[in-house]
Amino acid sequence: MARGSTRPTSRDVAQAAGVSQAAVSLVLGDKWRGRVSEATAERVREAARDLGYRPNLAARHLRLGRTRTVLLVVPVLTTEFFAGVYTGAARVAAEHGFGVVLYPSPEGIGPARDPFASSQAALDGVIASSMAADALSAIRGEALPLVMLDSDPAGSLGAATVNLDIADGVRQISEHLLSLGHRRFLHLAADVPSWTFEVRSRELAARLSRVPGTSVRTARAPISIEGAQAAAHGALSDPAERPTAVVCDDDKLAAGVYKAARRLGLRIPDDLSVTGLDDLALATAIDPELTTVRLDAELFGERGMRALLAVLEGRETESGDIPVHLVVRASTGPPRRS
Amino acid sequence: MARGSTRPTSRDVAQAAGVSQAAVSLVLGDKWRGRVSEATAERVREAARDLGYRPNLAARHLRLGRTRTVLLVVPVLTTEFFAGVYTGAARVAAEHGFGVVLYPSPEGIGPARDPFASSQAALDGVIASSMAADALSAIRGEALPLVMLDSDPAGSLGAATVNLDIADGVRQISEHLLSLGHRRFLHLAADVPSWTFEVRSRELAARLSRVPGTSVRTARAPISIEGAQAAAHGALSDPAERPTAVVCDDDKLAAGVYKAARRLGLRIPDDLSVTGLDDLALATAIDPELTTVRLDAELFGERGMRALLAVLEGRETESGDIPVHLVVRASTGPPRRS
DNA sequence: CGCCCTAGGTTTTACGTATAACATCGAGTT
DNA sequence: AACTCGATGTTATACGTAAAACCTAGGGCG
Numbered sequence: 001m002a003r004g005s006t007r008p009t010s011r012d013v014a015q016a017a018g019v020s021q022a023a024v025s026l027v028l029g030d031k032w033r034g035r036v037s038e039a040t041a042e043r044v045r046e047a048a049r050d051l052g053y054r055p056n057l058a059a060r061h062l063r064l065g066r067t068r069t070v071l072l073v074v075p076v077l078t079t080e081f082f083a084g085v086y087t088g089a090a091r092v093a094a095e096h097g098f099g100v101v102l103y104p105s106p107e108g109i110g111p112a113r114d115p116f117a118s119s120q121a122a123l124d125g126v127i128a129s130s131m132a133a134d135a136l137s138a139i140r141g142e143a144l145p146l147v148m149l150d151s152d153p154a155g156s157l158g159a160a161t162v163n164l165d166i167a168d169g170v171r172q173i174s175e176h177l178l179s180l181g182h183r184r185f186l187h188l189a190a191d192v193p194s195w196t197f198e199v200r201s202r203e204l205a206a207r208l209s210r211v212p213g214t215s216v217r218t219a220r221a222p223i224s225i226e227g228a229q230a231a232a233h234g235a236l237s238d239p240a241e242r243p244t245a246v247v248c249d250d251d252k253l254a255a256g257v258y259k260a261a262r263r264l265g266l267r268i269p270d271d272l273s274v275t276g277l278d279d280l281a282l283a284t285a286i287d288p289e290l291t292t293v294r295l296d297a298e299l300f301g302e303r304g305m306r307a308l309l310a311v312l313e314g315r316e317t318e319s320g321d322i323p324v325h326l327v328v329r330a331s332t333g334p335p336r337r338s
Numbered sequence: 339m340a341r342g343s344t345r346p347t348s349r350d351v352a353q354a355a356g357v358s359q360a361a362v363s364l365v366l367g368d369k370w371r372g373r374v375s376e377a378t379a380e381r382v383r384e385a386a387r388d389l390g391y392r393p394n395l396a397a398r399h400l401r402l403g404r405t406r407t408v409l410l411v412v413p414v415l416t417t418e419f420f421a422g423v424y425t426g427a428a429r430v431a432a433e434h435g436f437g438v439v440l441y442p443s444p445e446g447i448g449p450a451r452d453p454f455a456s457s458q459a460a461l462d463g464v465i466a467s468s469m470a471a472d473a474l475s476a477i478r479g480e481a482l483p484l485v486m487l488d489s490d491p492a493g494s495l496g497a498a499t500v501n502l503d504i505a506d507g508v509r510q511i512s513e514h515l516l517s518l519g520h521r522r523f524l525h526l527a528a529d530v531p532s533w534t535f536e537v538r539s540r541e542l543a544a545r546l547s548r549v550p551g552t553s554v555r556t557a558r559a560p561i562s563i564e565g566a567q568a569a570a571h572g573a574l575s576d577p578a579e580r581p582t583a584v585v586c587d588d589d590k591l592a593a594g595v596y597k598a599a600r601r602l603g604l605r606i607p608d609d610l611s612v613t614g615l616d617d618l619a620l621a622t623a624i625d626p627e628l629t630t631v632r633l634d635a636e637l638f639g640e641r642g643m644r645a646l647l648a649v650l651e652g653r654e655t656e657s658g659d660i661p662v663h664l665v666v667r668a669s670t671g672p673p674r675r676s
Numbered sequence: 677c678g679c680c681c682t683a684g685g686t687t688t689t690a691c692g693t694a695t696a697a698c699a700t701c702g703a704g705t706t
Numbered sequence: 707a708a709c710t711c712g713a714t715g716t717t718a719t720a721c722g723t724a725a726a727a728c729c730t731a732g733g734g735c736g
Contacts, residue, residue, distance in 0.1 A: 007481060009692055020716050025694055037714065054480065057460035058405065059692035061396035062721050069458045078619070080416035086442060099458035102440040104424060120407045120437035121459050122395035142392065143345060225623050255623040262625060281416070285563050285593040285624055287600060347722055358686050363724055375684065397722035400691050 008051040017047035024048070028055070066124050069099045070308060072301075073128040076104065079252070079280050082129070084297025085149070085304070089127060092305040098124075100305070105130075125312055127304045130194045145311040149304050152195040160311055162303045165321035166196060166277075169293035170203040170247075172326040173275050176291070177245045180334045182273060183214045186235055186243040188228060188253050191220040200249050200277070217243065221253060228256020229263075236264055236272070244273065244335035251276035251283045254290055254331075269333035279327055288330035295324050346389040355385035362386070366393070404462050407437045408646060410639075411466040414442065417590070417618050420467070422635025423487070423642070427465060430643040436462075438643070443468075463650055465642045468532045483649040487642050490533040498649055500641045503659035504534060504615075507631035508541040508585075510664040511613050514629070515583045518672045520611060521552045524573055524581040526566060526591050529558040538587050538615070555581065559591060566594020567601075574602055574610070582611065582673035589614035589621045592628055592669070607671035617665055626668035633662050 010028070014021040019040060026032040027044040036044075047053075061067045072089055074082040090100045101121050125145035146159040153161045177185070187204055190197045201218070208214045221231035228248070236242055236257075248254040254276035258268065266272045268288055276283055276292035283290040299322055307317040348366070352359040357378060364370040365382040374382075385391075399405045410427055412420040428438045439459050463483040484497040491499045515523070525542055528535045539556070546552045559569035566586070574580055574595075586592040592614035596606065604610045606626055614621055614630035621628040637660055645655040 010694095011692080021693080022695075022716065022718095023714090025692095026715090029694070031695085034712085035714065040714080056400070056692050057458060058396055058399035059721090060694080061460070062394070062400050062691090062723090063693045063695090065721070067396060067458060076421070078418035078421050083414070083416045083442065097458075101459060102442075104421065104440070120395060120405060120435075121439060122399070225619055252619075258625075259623070281563055281590075282620065282623060285597070285620060287596075287625065348724095349722075359723080360686065360688090360725075361684090363722095364685090367724070369725085372682090373684065378684080394722050397691090398724080400693090400721090401723045401725085403691070 017044045067122045070125045085301035088298035088301025089305040147308040150196040160317045167203040169324040174207040182245040184243040185216045186246045187218045188248045190249040225256045228253040229259040232257040232260035251278045251280045273332040291329045291332040355382045405460045408463045423639035426636035426639025427643040485646045488534040498655045505541040507662040512545040520583040522581040523554045524584045525556045526586045528587040563594045566591040567597040570595040570598035589616045589618045611670040629670040
C-alpha cells in the first residue's frame with residue numbers, strides 16, 4: 001500500500017533523460033569524465049532529481065560484491081562509552097563511504113553468540129568487542145574481515161586487534177593510591193569473562209605486589225549498581241578486614257560501592273577511597289565526584305574502523321595501544337590514621 | 339586477501355548435490371514439500387552444510403524486493419532507555435524474521451537530519467524517535483513505511499505513531515507533589531525542540547493551574563548533568579524565590595539539580611523535593627534515590643515494531659498510549675514549614 | 677489403449693546496477 | 707584519401723537468488 005507506485009530505477013531516469021541506462025550509471029556514479037558530455041550529464045542529474053531517484057542498494061551490493069556496510073558488535077548500549085565508540089567509527093566510515101550497523105549483543109559484555117542470526121544486513125566486515133572465541137570463529141567461518149576491540153591479541157586467531165592501554169590505566173590508579181599512602185586494597189572486579197577485565201586484575205596484582213606491606217582482596221560482582229552494592233557491602237562489613245581503598249573495574253561498580261559505603265556509615269574519601277574506570281557521566285553525578293580513568297571512546301572507535309579499512313584494503317593495520325589517563329577527583333584521599 | 343576463495347553460491351551447492359540451482363533454492367527456502375523428494379532434500383542440505391553455504395543477502399534482497407531490515411532511529415545511545423527500545427523492537431522483529439539496524443542520530447534528541455546519508459543498508463521501513471518534520475518528509479520521500487515514536491500524532495503527516503502516556507506520568511507526579519503539600523514549583527525543562535518535552539510542559543501547567551495558590555517557574559537546560567546543574571543553580575540561588583519542589587523533564591536533569599542543591603547547601607528532600615522522569619539506573623545511583631516515572635522502554639520498542647509490521651502488511655496499527663507509573667523514592671517529601 | 681494427473685524435478689527469467697566491450701562520427705594526420 | 711583517435715555514447719553481460727513456467731515418466735482410470 002505504501003508502495004503504490006514502485007520506486008524509479010536507473011532505467012526510468014535514462015528514459016526521462018533520453019539516454020541509456022549505462023549513461024545514467026556513469027553520471028551518477030561520477031565516472032563520466034571524458035565519457036559523457038557535461039550537457040548530457042546535467043540532463044541526467046536533472047531527471048534523477050525530478051523523479052526522486054535513489055539507487056537500489058540491494059542491486060548495487062549484488063553487482064559490486066561489497067556493501068560498504070560494516071557491523072559494530074557492542075556488548076551494551078547503556079553507557080555512553082560504546083555510543084562514543086560508535087560515533088568515532090561512524091565518522092571514519094562516513095569519510096570512506098561506509099555505513100556502520102550497530103549490533104548490541106544481547107548477552108552484554110562477555111561471550112557473544114552468533115551476531116548474524118538476527119542481522120539481515122549484508123556486510124563487508126565486522127568490528128567486535130568482547131567476543132568469545134566460538135562466536136569469533138563463527139565470524140571467521142563467514143570469511144568476513146574482522147577487527148577485535150579490547151581483546152587478547154594472542155587469542156584472536158590472527159584477527160587484527162585494537163586495544164586501549166587499560167594496563168597503563170591500572171598502573172596510574174595504583175600509583176595514585178600508593179602515593180596517597182594506601183596499603184590495604186579491595187579490588188571490586190567485574191564478574192564477566194572478558195579479556196579487558198582480566199587485564200585489570202593481572203596488572204593490579206602485578207603492580208601492588210611490588211610494594212612491600214600491601215594486601216589486596218578481590219570481590220566479584222556483575223556490572224550493575226545493585227550487584228556491586230551487594231558485593232561491596234559484604235566485603236566492607238567487617239571493620240577488622242576493611243580496606244582503605246577500593247579499586248573498581250568500572251564506574252558503575254564504583255557507584256555501587258558508594259551506596260554500600262553510605263549504608264555502612266563509611267565516608268568517602270575519609271574512610272574509604274574509591275576509584276572507577278571509564279569516566280562516564282555517572283562519575284560526576286555521584287557525590288563525591290569519582291576519581292577514575294578516562295577512556296577515549298571515540299578515538300577507540302576511529303582506530304577500530306581504520307584498522308578494518310586497512311584489512312579490507314589489504315594494508316597493514318597501524319599498531320600501538322590507545323593511551324588513557326587518570327582523572328583525579330574527590331573520591332580519593334589519604335587514608336585516615338587508625 | 340581475506341577473500342582468498344570466494345564464498346560458495348547456491349549453484350555450487352547444486353553441483354555438489356547433483357541437482358539444479360532451483361532445487362537448492364526450494365529446499366533451503368523450505369518450499370520443497372511435494373516438489374522435491376525427502377532423499378534429494380537431505381542431499382542438498384548436506385552439501386550446503388559441507389560447503390558452509392550462506393545465502394548472499396544482497397542477491398536475495400534484490401530478488402525479493404524486500405530486505406527484512408528496518409531502521410531504528412534513536413536520538414541518543416547514552417542511556418539505557420533507547421537500549422531498551424532497541425531490545426524490545428529487535429525481539430519482535432526476530433520473531434518475524436526481521437533484523438533491526440540502529441541509527442543514532444548525531445544531533446541527539448531533536449531535529450534529526452537525513453538518516454540515509456550514512457546508512458548504506460537497504461531498508462524495508464523506519465521506526466523513528468524525535469524527528470523533525472523536514473527529516474520526516476525526507477523519509478516519506480523515500481516512500482518507506484514509517485512509524486514515529488513519541489511524536490505529535492497531529493504533525494506526523496499520517497505516519498503511524500506510538501506514544502508513551504507521558505501526560506499521565508506528569509499528572510501522577512503533580513498529584514504526588516500536590517498531595518505532599520507543595521505549592522511552589524520549579525519546572526526544569528529540557529531545552530530541546532521535541533514533542534515529548536512539549537507534552538511535559540503543557541500537562542504540568544494544565545494540572546497545576548487547577549489548584550489555587552500554586553506557582554510554577556520554568557528554567558531550561560540542555561540534557562546534561564552540567565547543563566542542568568548550571569540552570570538549577572541559577573533558578574535556586576535566590577532564597578526568596580525558592581521553590582519547594584523541582585519537577586525535571588528527565589532523570590539526568592534531576593541529577594544536575596542534586597549537584598546544584600548540594601552546592602547551595604539545600605538538602606533533599608527536606609529543603610527541596612526533586613522528581614525525574616525515565617527511571618534510569620542513575621535514579622538509584624544518586625543519593626537520595628530519585629522519585630521518578632518509570633517508562634517501559636522495551637514495551638515501547640515492541641509496540642513500535644508491531645506497528646511497523648502492521649504498516650508493512652497493510653493492517654491497521656493498534657492504538658492506545660503505553661501506560662507509565664510513578665516510582666516514589668526518597669527525593670520527595672513534605673515541604674518544610676517556613 | 678489413450679489420457680490425464682502427480683511426483684519430482686529442470687529451464688528460464690527477472691530483480692537493478694556497474695562496467696567491459698563495442699559503435700559512431702567528425703577532426704586532425706600522414 | 708585512408709587512417710587514427712578522442713569524444714560521446716550504447717549494447718551486452720554478470721552478480722546470486724527465488725520462483726514461475728515448463729518438462730518427463732510412470733500410474734491410475736475409463
